[in-house]
Amino acid sequence: MKLLIRMRKPTLLISALLAVASAVHAALPALDMDLMQTIEDTNKSMASHIAGSDAAGSLKDAQELHELFGAVEAHYVGKGDAVDGVELSRKSLQLTKKIIEQVGGKDFTGASESATDLSRTCRACHTFYKQS
Numbered sequence: 001m002k003l004l005i006r007m008r009k010p011t012l013l014i015s016a017l018l019a020v021a022s023a024v025h026a027a028l029p030a031l032d033m034d035l036m037q038t039i040e041d042t043n044k045s046m047a048s049h050i051a052g053s054d055a056a057g058s059l060k061d062a063q064e065l066h067e068l069f070g071a072v073e074a075h076y077v078g079k080g081d082a083v084d085g086v087e088l089s090r091k092s093l094q095l096t097k098k099i100i101e102q103v104g105g106k107d108f109t110g111a112s113e114s115a116t117d118l119s120r121t122c123r124a125c126h127t128f129y130k131q132s
């Protein structure tokens with residue numbers, strides 16, 4: 001039983017590597033970089049508001065991020081062939097929604113964890129669509 005639990009992580013890692021290997025690195029028309037810069041600034045602002053247990057500030061930033069990721073999702077849905085982009089923007093939508101709920105319930109520890117997951121999602125998408 002213990003072995004089985006230990007086996008799960010490498011298996012996950014292997015599937016993640018396979019997913020990266022099979023990703024289509026097609027030259028997508030550029031995503032609006034002003035939008036990404038706004039996402040970057042809002043994400044930083046949200047992190048400091050969550051760290052400071054500022055419910056109103058965190059809520060405003062999380063709602064703004066949620067809307068911005070709606071635009072990112074629309075961009076990738078519009079591409080038609082960007083499965084990873086669609087999936088990762090939907091994950092960002094789910095995480096920002098979760099943060100809105102957690103901040104609403106004054107769960108700043110949970111919100112902070114979700115914000116960490118969100119930052120991982122940023123990096124995952126940048127790895128998929130990095131312009132070379």
Ligand code: HEC
Nearest residue numbers: 031033036037039040043085088089121122125129130131
């Ligand atoms: C679904 C995909 C996706 C997600 C999710 C995503 N990004 Fe991006 N982002 C991109 C793409 C594509 C680029 C352009 C990458 C490149 O040129 O290498 C980019 C570029 C950027 C840039 C560079 C902007 C510039 O002016 O050059 C920043 C900063 C950035 N993202 C921040 C973030 C942050 C912070 C998050 C998460 C809160 C995030 N992004 C989530 C797709 C995404």
